Amino acid sequence: MSVTTETAVASAARTDAPPAILLDKVNKWYGAMHVLRDINLSVAEGERVVVCGPSGSGKSTMIRCINRLEQHQEGRIIVDGIELNDDMRNLDAIRREVGMVFQSFNLFPHLTVLENCTLAPIWVRRTPKKEAEEQAMEYLRRVKIPEQALKYPGQLSGGQQQRVAIARALCMKPKIMLFDEPTSALDPEMIKEVLDTMVMLADTGMTMICVTHEMGFAQQVADRVVFMDRGEVVESGTPSQVFNDPKTDRLKMFLSQILRGH
Amino acid sequence: MSDATLHAPAVSADTPSRRPPITVVGPVAWARASLFSSWLSTAVTLALAYLLARWIIGFVDWAFINAIWSVPVNAQGAQTQACRALQGAGACWAVITEKHRFILFGTYPYDEHWRPLVCVFLFIGLYIVSAMRRFWRKELALIWAGVLFLIGFLMWGGALGMPYVPQERWGGLVITLILSTFGIAFAFPLAVLVALGRRSRMPAIKMLCVVYVELIRGVPLISLLFMASVMFPLFLPEGMNIDKLLRAQVAIILFAAAYLAEVVRGGLQALSRGQYEAADALGLSYWQKTLFIILPQALRLVIPPLVNTFIGMFKDTSLVLIIGIFDLLTAGKTAIVEPAWQGFGIEVYVFVGIIYFIFCFAMSRYSQGLERGLNQHRVR
Numbered sequence: 001m002s003v004t005t006e007t008a009v010a011s012a013a014r015t016d017a018p019p020a021i022l023l024d025k026v027n028k029w030y031g032a033m034h035v036l037r038d039i040n041l042s043v044a045e046g047e048r049v050v051v052c053g054p055s056g057s058g059k060s061t062m063i064r065c066i067n068r069l070e071q072h073q074e075g076r077i078i079v080d081g082i083e084l085n086d087d088m089r090n091l092d093a094i095r096r097e098v099g100m101v102f103q104s105f106n107l108f109p110h111l112t113v114l115e116n117c118t119l120a121p122i123w124v125r126r127t128p129k130k131e132a133e134e135q136a137m138e139y140l141r142r143v144k145i146p147e148q149a150l151k152y153p154g155q156l157s158g159g160q161q162q163r164v165a166i167a168r169a170l171c172m173k174p175k176i177m178l179f180d181e182p183t184s185a186l187d188p189e190m191i192k193e194v195l196d197t198m199v200m201l202a203d204t205g206m207t208m209i210c211v212t213h214e215m216g217f218a219q220q221v222a223d224r225v226v227f228m229d230r231g232e233v234v235e236s237g238t239p240s241q242v243f244n245d246p247k248t249d250r251l252k253m254f255l256s257q258i259l260r261g262h
Numbered sequence: 263m264s265d266a267t268l269h270a271p272a273v274s275a276d277t278p279s280r281r282p283p284i285t286v287v288g289p290v291a292w293a294r295a296s297l298f299s300s301w302l303s304t305a306v307t308l309a310l311a312y313l314l315a316r317w318i319i320g321f322v323d324w325a326f327i328n329a330i331w332s333v334p335v336n337a338q339g340a341q342t343q344a345c346r347a348l349q350g351a352g353a354c355w356a357v358i359t360e361k362h363r364f365i366l367f368g369t370y371p372y373d374e375h376w377r378p379l380v381c382v383f384l385f386i387g388l389y390i391v392s393a394m395r396r397f398w399r400k401e402l403a404l405i406w407a408g409v410l411f412l413i414g415f416l417m418w419g420g421a422l423g424m425p426y427v428p429q430e431r432w433g434g435l436v437i438t439l440i441l442s443t444f445g446i447a448f449a450f451p452l453a454v455l456v457a458l459g460r461r462s463r464m465p466a467i468k469m470l471c472v473v474y475v476e477l478i479r480g481v482p483l484i485s486l487l488f489m490a491s492v493m494f495p496l497f498l499p500e501g502m503n504i505d506k507l508l509r510a511q512v513a514i515i516l517f518a519a520a521y522l523a524e525v526v527r528g529g530l531q532a533l534s535r536g537q538y539e540a541a542d543a544l545g546l547s548y549w550q551k552t553l554f555i556i557l558p559q560a561l562r563l564v565i566p567p568l569v570n571t572f573i574g575m576f577k578d579t580s581l582v583l584i585i586g587i588f589d590l591l592t593a594g595k596t597a598i599v600e601p602a603w604q605g606f607g608i609e610v611y612v613f614v615g616i617i618y619f620i621f622c623f624a625m626s627r628y629s630q631g632l633e634r635g636l637n638q639h640r641v642r
Binding site: 067069092095096098099100102104105106107108109110119120123124152153154168169172 | 534536537539540541542543544545546547550554555558559562638639640
């Protein structure tokens with residue numbers, strides 16, 4: 001993948017490269033409810049971070065702040081060297097570089113799979129249509145559904161739709177990928193195909209933040225696991241540190257619930 | 263029906279699938295289930311069938327068998343004694359035979375009637391071309407501009423040997439088509455903008471759109487037309503005059519747009535937030551998101567109420583009669599003012615009604631086809 005070699009070269013040139021994503025004392029409230037409390041998180045280029053935590057812990061809100069689907073109210077968020085603020089140009093620049101995959105896929109139902117994948121490259125990146133289509137087919141091959149290119153999303157299974165959603169995000173050639181519980185809406189037999197796609201993506205060296213409960217996936221690909229609870233980052237470390245040697249009662253309780261569930 | 267018929271037979275490779283018995287599907291089964299399922303149902307069916315038959319026989323007698331299709335015309339005008347002698351037992355279609363040109367073209371100079379007639383066909387051609395999806399591209403806007411220009415040229419004339427005809431003398435069907443075509447063509451885009459504006463995050467724009475919709479919706483179309491025709495000119499500077507038809511047209515556009523805006527807004531609200539978020543996350547700008555993602559989905563959802571409003575609007579153009587514009591219905595009413603034809607209103611209204619029906623029914627059928635065609639992505 002040419003993009004990753006480029007970024008690898010770029011990061012090699014700058015040894016103390018700035019982090020791809022930096023959250024500095026980020027706070028957010030929904031009305032009076034304090035949903036993010038002093039979040040500090042730094043993600044290096046090429047790093048794979050898994051965020052876990054009980055529902056309502058603010059993990060989705062946090063990654064949605066990174067491309068400003070939610071607005072934070074205090075603190076700084078710097079993505080790819082650009083600070084998120086009220087300047088729309090900064091926001092546009094960041095959204096071009098950050099891909100996102102949603103829990104409920106959010107494919108455009110009135111467009112074919114191929115059109116879903118080419119729309120943003122054509123209109124945002126100004127890629128010529130033919131080139132955008134070739135590139136989309138390449139990514140669809142990579143997520144193993146090129147034969148569905150001319151179907152509508154409603155004709156695909158959930159797992160296939162989520163893989164299209166991943167391909168759609170990749171077609172923008174983002175530097176960073178955000179996954180917001182990508183397998184939570186899927187039937188068990190389809191979870192694996194989506195996780196396999198994400199593992200493949202991780203192997204290309206993509207910077208990734210995944211909100212997920214899939215501990216197997218975290219063990220396999222994460223450089224770091226972040227545990228959040230009640231709007232705070234409670235613990236963070238390598239998968240084995242977090243899963244095998246939890247320090248806090250909150251994490252212990254969460255892990256025991258997860259394990260019981262499986 | 264017995265329980266067994268409700269379950270589809272399991273078709274295995276060994277047993278060839280058979281047609282179901284005649285008592286299960288087809289017209290016989292339908293009649294049994296819908297019309298004669300019980301004694302009460304049978305009685306109601308028979309009673310209504312009797313009334314329907316009587317009414318149809320009466321109507322056929324009136325409209326065809328006893329009808330008079332033409333009357334002699336001499337120097338004193340049409341001789342309608344034969345029609346009057348019927349005393350309502352038969353239709354006097356002679357009024358249509360005599361007056362159809364007046365109903366269709368109003369007070370437009372008689373020798374120039376071919377001009378509005380060509381315009382009517384141009385309008386119909388324009389509708390047909392616009393209805394075909396293979397013509398849905400940028401050039402269609404040019405075709406519209408060209409055809410509408412041509413229609414204006416034909417109606418006014420004043421060149422190429424066509425005498426000039428002032429707008430006050432235009433009338434009939436062509437006025438109805440002008441008002442409703444321009445009405446829909448301008449009201450619809452305006453409505454989309456207002457609907458988007460009402461959901462805008464900018465308070466000034468939102469406020470403006472809310473006030474517009476509530477204000478216009480709060481008054482009857484008739485009072486808007488009155489304002490356009492009587493009040494508006496009072497505030498214009500001395501000597502300046504805007505065409506009466508144009509003023510009525512603007513009133514109709516503003517009125518229809520307020521209603522359409524609410525229909526469109528309903529479609530916008532039906533979309534899930536995920537669609538907006540996915541478009542945002544891909545970096546699409548507001549207008550790209552709106553044009554490629556939001557509107558195509560929202561408008562498909564509201565095709566039925568949209569067409570409903572269009573049809574209502576087509577018929578509402580007849581209200582311009584109160585400010586003295588000669589649309590189809592007004593021309594029809596005026597046709598029977600002449601003493602010889604007084605009392606033959608029913609025939610004229612039936613005739614005018616059939617014309618309205620043809621246009622409205624075409625719209626309705628077209629929208630059903632459009633809904634099926636555009637919502638194929640929802641079919642698995």
